[in-house]
Amino acid sequence: MLERTLRKDRTEVTFVLPADTPPGPVSVVGDFNDWQPGAHTLRRREDGKRAVTVELACERTHSFRYLAAGDYWFNDESAGTQDGPNSRLRT
Structure with a gap:
């Protein structure tokens, strides 16, 4: 889920996820952090x-995905659109 x-x-x-789905650490990676895992780790x-x-610049479109333990990549269904395998976010 995304809150703006x-x-x-x-x-x-x-970027919001349930407490334990998926289990283990999760980070959001995207063009806004040069796709670096761990740059934005979700905290309880x-x-x-x-x-x-x-914090993102206004009036831009960003691509992102989540990366969980075990090299598990997944998208955010609430983002609305996708760019290939990535979720897209318009600010």
Whole structure:
């Protein structure tokens, strides 16, 4: 699930996943962090879900995926569109 907060000069996007699905550490990787695993690792929130917030420039389209333990790559169904194997996000 994606949560968006519009700011004056940027969009804060929070990537949210359930507490334990998939199990183990998960990071969001995309063109906004040069596809580097671990650059944005999801952390447990008070509500039990895991999340990480990334600040992105407004009015751009970004490609991203999640990477879980065991080299398990997956998309975010709430992103709406895909770019090949990647989820797409418009800010």
